[in-house]
Amino acid sequence: MSEQATTAHEKYYVPEKSSMAVLATIGLIMSTFGAATAMNQATFGDGEPSYTLMYVGLFVFAAVLFSWFRTTIRENIAGLNSAQLKKSYVIGMFWFIFSEVMFFAAFFGALFYVRTLAGPWLAGEGEGGAMNHLLWPGFEFSWPMMQTPQEAVGGVTNQLIANMGTFTSAEKSMAFSEVGAWYQWLPLWNTIILLTSSGTVHIAHEGLLSGNKKRFNLWLGITVALGVVFIGLQILEYYEAYAHYGLTLNSGIYGSTFFMLTGFHGFHVAMGTVMLGIQLIRSLKAGHFTSDDHFGFEASSWYWHFVDVVWVGLFLFVYIL
Amino acid sequence: MGDHHHGPAKGLSRWLFTTNHKDIGTMYLWFSFAMFILGGAFAMIIRAELFQPGMQLVEPAFFNQMTTLHGLIMVFGAIMPSFVGLANWMIPMMIGAPDMALPRMNNWSFWILPPAFLILASTLFMEGGAPAFGWTFYAPLSTTYAPPSVTYFIFSIHVLGLSSIMGSINIIATVMNMRAPGMTYMKMPLFVWTWLITAFLLVAVMPVLAGAVTMMLMDIHFGTSFFSAAGGGDPVLFQHIFWFFGHPEVYIIILPAFGVVSQIIPAFSRKPLFGYASMVYATAAIAFLSFIVWAHHMYTVGMPIAGELFFMYATMLIAVPTGVKVFNWITTMWRGSMTFETPMLFCIGFLVLFTIGGFTGLMLSIAPADFQYHDSYFVVAHFHYVMVAGAVFSMTAAVYYWLPKWCGRMYNETMGKTHFWISFIGFNITFFPQHFVGLAGMPRRIPDYALQFADFNMMSSIGAFIYGASQIMFLYNVIATIVAGKPTSDEKVWDGAEGLEWTVATPAPYHTFETPPAVR
Numbered sequence: 001m002s003e004q005a006t007t008a009h010e011k012y013y014v015p016e017k018s019s020m021a022v023l024a025t026i027g028l029i030m031s032t033f034g035a036a037t038a039m040n041q042a043t044f045g046d047g048e049p050s051y052t053l054m055y056v057g058l059f060v061f062a063a064v065l066f067s068w069f070r071t072t073i074r075e076n077i078a079g080l081n082s083a084q085l086k087k088s089y090v091i092g093m094f095w096f097i098f099s100e101v102m103f104f105a106a107f108f109g110a111l112f113y114v115r116t117l118a119g120p121w122l123a124g125e126g127e128g129g130a131m132n133h134l135l136w137p138g139f140e141f142s143w144p145m146m147q148t149p150q151e152a153v154g155g156v157t158n159q160l161i162a163n164m165g166t167f168t169s170a171e172k173s174m175a176f177s178e179v180g181a182w183y184q185w186l187p188l189w190n191t192i193i194l195l196t197s198s199g200t201v202h203i204a205h206e207g208l209l210s211g212n213k214k215r216f217n218l219w220l221g222i223t224v225a226l227g228v229v230f231i232g233l234q235i236l237e238y239y240e241a242y243a244h245y246g247l248t249l250n251s252g253i254y255g256s257t258f259f260m261l262t263g264f265h266g267f268h269v270a271m272g273t274v275m276l277g278i279q280l281i282r283s284l285k286a287g288h289f290t291s292d293d294h295f296g297f298e299a300s301s302w303y304w305h306f307v308d309v310v311w312v313g314l315f316l317f318v319y320i321l
Numbered sequence: 322m323g324d325h326h327h328g329p330a331k332g333l334s335r336w337l338f339t340t341n342h343k344d345i346g347t348m349y350l351w352f353s354f355a356m357f358i359l360g361g362a363f364a365m366i367i368r369a370e371l372f373q374p375g376m377q378l379v380e381p382a383f384f385n386q387m388t389t390l391h392g393l394i395m396v397f398g399a400i401m402p403s404f405v406g407l408a409n410w411m412i413p414m415m416i417g418a419p420d421m422a423l424p425r426m427n428n429w430s431f432w433i434l435p436p437a438f439l440i441l442a443s444t445l446f447m448e449g450g451a452p453a454f455g456w457t458f459y460a461p462l463s464t465t466y467a468p469p470s471v472t473y474f475i476f477s478i479h480v481l482g483l484s485s486i487m488g489s490i491n492i493i494a495t496v497m498n499m500r501a502p503g504m505t506y507m508k509m510p511l512f513v514w515t516w517l518i519t520a521f522l523l524v525a526v527m528p529v530l531a532g533a534v535t536m537m538l539m540d541i542h543f544g545t546s547f548f549s550a551a552g553g554g555d556p557v558l559f560q561h562i563f564w565f566f567g568h569p570e571v572y573i574i575i576l577p578a579f580g581v582v583s584q585i586i587p588a589f590s591r592k593p594l595f596g597y598a599s600m601v602y603a604t605a606a607i608a609f610l611s612f613i614v615w616a617h618h619m620y621t622v623g624m625p626i627a628g629e630l631f632f633m634y635a636t637m638l639i640a641v642p643t644g645v646k647v648f649n650w651i652t653t654m655w656r657g658s659m660t661f662e663t664p665m666l667f668c669i670g671f672l673v674l675f676t677i678g679g680f681t682g683l684m685l686s687i688a689p690a691d692f693q694y695h696d697s698y699f700v701v702a703h704f705h706y707v708m709v710a711g712a713v714f715s716m717t718a719a720v721y722y723w724l725p726k727w728c729g730r731m732y733n734e735t736m737g738k739t740h741f742w743i744s745f746i747g748f749n750i751t752f753f754p755q756h757f758v759g760l761a762g763m764p765r766r767i768p769d770y771a772l773q774f775a776d777f778n779m780m781s782s783i784g785a786f787i788y789g790a791s792q793i794m795f796l797y798n799v800i801a802t803i804v805a806g807k808p809t810s811d812e813k814v815w816d817g818a819e820g821l822e823w824t825v826a827t828p829a830p831y832h833t834f835e836t837p838p839a840v841r
Binding site for chain 2: 012014017018019020024025028032033036037039040068087088092096100102103106107109110113114121122127135148149150162165248252256263
């Protein structure tokens with residue numbers, strides 16, 4: 001077993017009382033309550049949903065987070081953070097990223113379950129023969145699923161069990177076979193961009209470690225730019241999906257898994273881009289970060305590597321296989 | 322910033338803005354007790370309705386809302402926060418740390434809980450009523466057939482999941498990084514060990530629960546078909562994801578209880594814990610196994626035979642490390658100089674009743690037998706033996722055990738013992754007959770039942786009222802102790818107690834171990 005970091009008579013910085021937790025709670029609760037209300041108005045109500053509460057809550061939340069991180073950074077600059085406290089931040093960030101991995105695991109799990117078990121069963125494989133024959137006659141399983149069970153029986157009016165709506169499958173999937181040439185396939189470009197950005201953020205880190213702030217700023221800037229390009233291409237892909245492929249959230253389980261996995265990943269890339277962008281601004285405008293004190297950047301770069309690894313999983317299991 | 326040799330701030334701002342682990346622990350404990358009373362009140366409504374066959378007091382729809390909210394509030398509002406509160410109070414004092422590793426986030430983890438449960442409780446007054454699909458919220462009951470309030474339910478689950486994740490990260494960072502010099506991992510008190518492992522479980526599975534409710538949200542509002550076969554999804558997928566969270570969740574609830582019992586039994590047996598290392602390994606083994614047994618909740622849903630067999634044998638394996646623990650506790654008491662103060666009584670009650678709950682769990686793990694037991698009152702009896710006699714009894718023991726250290730006043734021992742005996746008897750009158758009606762075929766979550774179950778149900782209801790009333794006595798005893806208990810200033814309130822928390826002054830000062838103590 002490894003020994004602990006504490007040394008005898010060291011003082012650990014315990015911050016004074018702070019109003020940030022309560023303010024953050026107000027923002028969080030306003031935004032979630034507002035989002036729930038707006039969604040219910042849109043789905044169950046009549047009339048226009050109101051998003052005001054949600055947006056105000058999100059604004060409050062963002063403002064508190066800004067102030068929270070600013071306080072933390074100032075404490076560090078003031079020299080309050082011992083080596084031991086810094087290790088607490090490292091441990092905290094590591095387990096936060098682990099929790100994010102498990103969040104994606106739920107959606108990957110759903111994808112694997114549907115593709116290897118539930119889909120074939122619906123088509124009558126194994127013990128599912130009677131189910132297929134009685135409930136979804138004519139449904140055949142393929143992936144990407146180009147015909148939902150509902151369509152196989154002739155639409156929502158012909159199906160025997162209730163559900164939440166109409167599921168019309170896509171005309172074209174996002175698979176490589178649907179495009180004419182490799183350079184027309186957006187996911188490939190996205191993969192190249194994101195893998196490259198993991199390299200550039202590493203070069204930036206090396207630059208910082210060797211005390212070369214110019215190199216750091218340059219390569220961090222390139223990383224942020226690649227992140228923005230990735231998000232742009234992802235938006236383009238979604239536009240193509242809705243406008244030309246007929247692939248939407250309503251396209252059965254293929255559309256569901258496709259948009260939820262890529263959507264949450266895209267959201268995390270956006271988060272990562274904002275995080276790295278803030279580090280870039282801190283470095284350029286405030287001259288933050290030295291070769292031995294740059295945890296804000298380091299944590300953001302870990303996060304960036306994490307979204308990169310998730311993308312590799314996505315590219316493999318959503319686009320290729 | 323600066324020096325900390327001062328007491329707490331005055332007034333409400335002390336509680337709203339605090340970064341002190343003891344303040345935050347106290348808030349968690351009081352909040353969880355409030356939720357315990359609320360969830361208990363719902364249970365009383367359930368038992369009142371079931372007092373006699375036929376429709377008695379409430380509408381079936383409202384009955385369903387009661388069973389749902391009772392489960393959700395007891396699991397997420399009462400038991401989990403109570404142990405987080407205990408962790409906040411005790412872990413820094415047990416490992417010689419000045420506070421939790423991330424004190425401001427600690428405060429935030431607490432403060433998002435009350436509004437989340439306010440939103441959850443407010444669904445009772447919404448159009449269409451509160452969620453009525455059971456605490457397990459299986460799709461499509463929770464999607465296609467759910468009341469509109471399900472959206473608020475989903476977001477409150479998100480918020481309390483966030484709270485749990487942040488709380489766990491804090492505990493992990495504290496235990497890994499803040500131990501006093503010499504406090505190696507294998508010297509840590511068992512309560513710290515069990516919480517460290519619990520925190521790993523929480524960080525691993527709360528995000529999966531968040532994924533499950535997110536899929537529900539998308540199915541309800543945005544046209545996806547995760548849980549709808551018409552779109553190629555599968556309602557059973559929900560059950561898999563839910564129980565991948567749900568099974569570790571039951572160990573999240575019981576492992577800290579194991580930790581508490583492992584602190585208290587040695588103290589009143591005046592012997593060190595028997596088999597410390599094996600306790601640690603057994604806890605880790607239980608945590609590992611909890612990830613590969615989830616589908617034993619779903620034997621009757623339709624699974625390939627290989628799946629049923631795998632989950633059956635994996636589940637049975639859990640009996641091994643759990644047995645190690647039970648035998649270690651018994652062996653700790655063996656030939657000890659035992660005394661039977663209230664905390665010890667609750668621990669012995671825990672030991673006997675939890676073991677019964679463990680054995681019924683073993684019965685339920687047998688897939689072919691489970692086809693008979695599934696969704697019957699046998700299951701209700703089983704999990705109340707582990708949740709109430711397991712987690713709640715040990716939590717009660719913890720309060721009696723550490724309360725004198727917290728507030729420097731001794732509780733009324735006679736009233737404590739009375740509370741134990743009434744709880745113990747009331748609990749068994751409530752839940753023991755439910756084994757029988759369950760085996761005879763009475764289904765759970767139904768407001769009416771066949772006439773042959775009438776006698777046992779009446780017994781159950783009487784027991785529930787007795788158990789419920791005894792908690793008022795507990796509340797009274799705690800408040801009376803804080804306000805006017807007999808002052809004590811012994812550092813060691815209990816002569817057999819061991820550990821760093823008994824080396825600080827009584828009542829525990831606002832700040833303890835600002836510089837770490839040396840541990841031999």
